[in-house]
Amino acid sequence: MAQPLLMFFGLLLFWFTQLVAQSEFKRQVVDLEAEDGKKLWALLYTNSTPNPSIGVINIHPRSDRRRDWRLPYFAKAGIPGLGMASRHEKSSENERYEDILLDLAAGVRYLKNKVGVEKVILVGHSGGGSLVTFYAHQSSKRPGGRFSSTFTGHGPNLNKVDLPPVDLLVVSASHFGNAYTFTRKIDPSLTDEEDPTSLDPFLDMYNPSNGFREPPKSSKYSEEFLTRFEEGQQARARRVFNKAESFFREKQFYQSLMKSPLFQELDSYEQIRIERKVISNRYLVIYRLLAIPEFTDLSLDPDDREVGANGSNRPDWANYDRASHPTVIRVEAFLDTYSPHSHVNLLEQIKEVTIPTLFICGTADMQEYPSEREAMLEASGAKVKELVWIEGANHSYLPQGPKAEDGKQRDQAMELILGFVRRNLSEGLK
Amino acid sequence: MKVRIQLFRQVWFVLFFFILLSRVAFVQGESGYIREAIDLETQDGLNLLAIKYSNGANNARWGAVIMHPAGDMRRDWRLPYFARAGIVGIGMASRHHRDVAHFFYEPQMLDIAAAVQHLREVDKVEKVLLVGHSGGGSLMTLYAHQSSRRKGERFSSPVAGQPVDWRSLGFSKVPRTSSVLRPRPDLNQYRLPPVDLLIVSAAHFGAGWALVRKIDPSVTDEKDPTSLNSSLDLYNPANGFQNPPKSSNFTKNLTFLARYQEGQRERSWRLVRQAQSYIEEKKFYAKLMQSSGFQDLPLYQRIQITRKAIAQRYMVIPRLLSVPNFSDLSIDPNDRVTGSNSTPRPDQGNYSRYFHPSFITPESLVSAEAPSSPVHLLKQIKEVAIPTLFICGTADMSEYPSEREAMFKASGATNKSLVWIEGADHGYRPKGPKAGDGKQRDRAAKAMIDFILKAYQTVSK
Numbered sequence: 001m002a003q004p005l006l007m008f009f010g011l012l013l014f015w016f017t018q019l020v021a022q023s024e025f026k027r028q029v030v031d032l033e034a035e036d037g038k039k040l041w042a043l044l045y046t047n048s049t050p051n052p053s054i055g056v057i058n059i060h061p062r063s064d065r066r067r068d069w070r071l072p073y074f075a076k077a078g079i080p081g082l083g084m085a086s087r088h089e090k091s092s093e094n095e096r097y098e099d100i101l102l103d104l105a106a107g108v109r110y111l112k113n114k115v116g117v118e119k120v121i122l123v124g125h126s127g128g129g130s131l132v133t134f135y136a137h138q139s140s141k142r143p144g145g146r147f148s149s150t151f152t153g154h155g156p157n158l159n160k161v162d163l164p165p166v167d168l169l170v171v172s173a174s175h176f177g178n179a180y181t182f183t184r185k186i187d188p189s190l191t192d193e194e195d196p197t198s199l200d201p202f203l204d205m206y207n208p209s210n211g212f213r214e215p216p217k218s219s220k221y222s223e224e225f226l227t228r229f230e231e232g233q234q235a236r237a238r239r240v241f242n243k244a245e246s247f248f249r250e251k252q253f254y255q256s257l258m259k260s261p262l263f264q265e266l267d268s269y270e271q272i273r274i275e276r277k278v279i280s281n282r283y284l285v286i287y288r289l290l291a292i293p294e295f296t297d298l299s300l301d302p303d304d305r306e307v308g309a310n311g312s313n314r315p316d317w318a319n320y321d322r323a324s325h326p327t328v329i330r331v332e333a334f335l336d337t338y339s340p341h342s343h344v345n346l347l348e349q350i351k352e353v354t355i356p357t358l359f360i361c362g363t364a365d366m367q368e369y370p371s372e373r374e375a376m377l378e379a380s381g382a383k384v385k386e387l388v389w390i391e392g393a394n395h396s397y398l399p400q401g402p403k404a405e406d407g408k409q410r411d412q413a414m415e416l417i418l419g420f421v422r423r424n425l426s427e428g429l430k
Numbered sequence: 431m432k433v434r435i436q437l438f439r440q441v442w443f444v445l446f447f448f449i450l451l452s453r454v455a456f457v458q459g460e461s462g463y464i465r466e467a468i469d470l471e472t473q474d475g476l477n478l479l480a481i482k483y484s485n486g487a488n489n490a491r492w493g494a495v496i497m498h499p500a501g502d503m504r505r506d507w508r509l510p511y512f513a514r515a516g517i518v519g520i521g522m523a524s525r526h527h528r529d530v531a532h533f534f535y536e537p538q539m540l541d542i543a544a545a546v547q548h549l550r551e552v553d554k555v556e557k558v559l560l561v562g563h564s565g566g567g568s569l570m571t572l573y574a575h576q577s578s579r580r581k582g583e584r585f586s587s588p589v590a591g592q593p594v595d596w597r598s599l600g601f602s603k604v605p606r607t608s609s610v611l612r613p614r615p616d617l618n619q620y621r622l623p624p625v626d627l628l629i630v631s632a633a634h635f636g637a638g639w640a641l642v643r644k645i646d647p648s649v650t651d652e653k654d655p656t657s658l659n660s661s662l663d664l665y666n667p668a669n670g671f672q673n674p675p676k677s678s679n680f681t682k683n684l685t686f687l688a689r690y691q692e693g694q695r696e697r698s699w700r701l702v703r704q705a706q707s708y709i710e711e712k713k714f715y716a717k718l719m720q721s722s723g724f725q726d727l728p729l730y731q732r733i734q735i736t737r738k739a740i741a742q743r744y745m746v747i748p749r750l751l752s753v754p755n756f757s758d759l760s761i762d763p764n765d766r767v768t769g770s771n772s773t774p775r776p777d778q779g780n781y782s783r784y785f786h787p788s789f790i791t792p793e794s795l796v797s798a799e800a801p802s803s804p805v806h807l808l809k810q811i812k813e814v815a816i817p818t819l820f821i822c823g824t825a826d827m828s829e830y831p832s833e834r835e836a837m838f839k840a841s842g843a844t845n846k847s848l849v850w851i852e853g854a855d856h857g858y859r860p861k862g863p864k865a866g867d868g869k870q871r872d873r874a875a876k877a878m879i880d881f882i883l884k885a886y887q888t889v890s891k
Contacts, residue, residue, distance in 0.1 A: 028467070196741040197734075197741050199734070243566065261600075269660075273658070279780050281781065283746045283788065283789055287741075317599065323744075
């Protein structure tokens, strides 16, 4: 007797849960395998929208983006997203962007083949910006036109791997790449690489006689100091590059010795000892990597930021008390990823990236400044490109500083990103 | 009224039917188990991403936690086996995973506690077991030990001690993401929910103990990764080394192994003393900061003293893959082949590969990764009374019979068992002359599940 009524309620309930499911999202663990066999896992965010045609990937070279805050927003808008952690997660020890392109490619393939989307968006935040730009650049080239090897000969030949193309790029609060940022943030006042507190006060940006004021007060550096400081940064960076290169050349020397006739005349232990010189792993320890004058002098490249670095309101201490990539790194990874030999350079690669590109940043970001964003926008080779600012948003798009206001920075940022996606991949969204 | 109640009941029935349907679809889709990403909040405010495995039935009696100090165990091979057997399991990555440089055992107790609590509160399991594999064995034993003690009797902080007090630097709250300034937990201040069973799988006695076992004593200059005292070189043919896969013979020279082990102890403790001197120096300056005259100093002098108190050093420690048993199969014999668990050529890997702690802070070295560490499985296991299973493959290349026998003997459990999986390597994969039918993982899982399900059988209703 109650059967029809029961069916009715059942259907009502089903419809209702579907409705709720659409405005919500769910997470799912997915296994990925890169083309070189590296096994990874990611989180897939979806809602119940049937047959989604656009997907998004969020990835960073070192930080775990599996739970990136943007992914629920995308999922609720009907855009399934993969939050990834690269193979170099939490470790700059062996960091190489070329490897990570294979990880990203596995993510793109998963979205296209398993989730069934036609178009893929890449979101690169902070250090991820230069990574996704590098992917967009390399995947847009035919095999043969890509990088075949890194400077030290490590990493994959990108001409021999599948890098499926992507359709839209979001470059969020990014710098130009590790090689750029290394020289930007290195502390020139360190005089002895072995001693983390060695000091040339003349080059110390945290020295009151050079214009430093204790946070939260803003410092004021003179033109003359800033010139001296930047020259010092370049000089120290060069010293580290040279040291790394000399270690690398030493290995090459022994490598050539191994191929010489002399090597065959040696006894087995002598041969072993030469072989060890070739294979031995050397680490560089690079102290004090948090010295950017913009951290403390708010009059430089001004925006709405407060004094501090991302992750610390006392960069003067953070410079000493914590690791900042690449504090400990293999010589080869350093040369490939942080030296001028690195292939990754956002300002260069973005010129040849033609897919729709959105640059976005908070005006209260303490480590990413206006002039850099303007340079990116100008360099971009995309026909459709935009630069948007989120007022009072810090590096994580959380409210900070004098313009923090109502605190809805994340909502605003996502509204702008989703608007850009709708306008430029419109056929993809129903 | 009666009709309405009945109707509600039927609506619930329909709802239940839908839920069941979706569950069943899931379970069948992934060969008998489902995975769920979960967020675990630790008592000191971290939020860890873990994966929970279950068969979807929601009535598990047992819950399992698998964690390793540095490895990502979120997709450990044991979890699907457990789930299919009705044991819900949480695979974890600790707060220090992939980051041995900043590793301490004590804070990781809070990571494990979060998972144990989740199993009890969310999954309503009756019993919780811990699985510690390899370097996780001493970690899980430590948890079983510490959680069985009352507050006041637990470790109060790592031996490197509390870091510089952030209050002395003028902070009103703990500064974010600072390794030096973040307080290290006094385990007496936290809840460590007790556990009911321990599985110690292919484990050594602790990271500090393992350092002495694996360190290469032939290094003469820590700054030079190829510096060499050839008379202490394990991989020198004159000392009995033979190229793998041939077995070496280090006992033909009667004094070599004794000299070698002495050299290993000496180099390990030299590193400890070096690390301690760095820590002492920081403490000296931290103490200066507390003295009354400090505030009267000019700003730049105060800044420079503060830097000396907080500066984070890293030590690079080359050549950590030199266990004689890798190459000489006659030492502590089992069914292994030559090689280490990470490479068939430890003679080369010793030079070319990362092996923890290739680089590390002095604080973590002294507290966790050197023989100065208080964490030692043989000590702690004596006071662990819950049912304990020791399990290992006979073809494991880094975990040897005598160590397992010592653990088993030291164990304070009344219900304890030592199980060998024939022809299984460190990952319970088939290896060596006894590889046989290749079903080592099936057998290892069965041994574990049998032990678990029998453990409290008599008390269960």
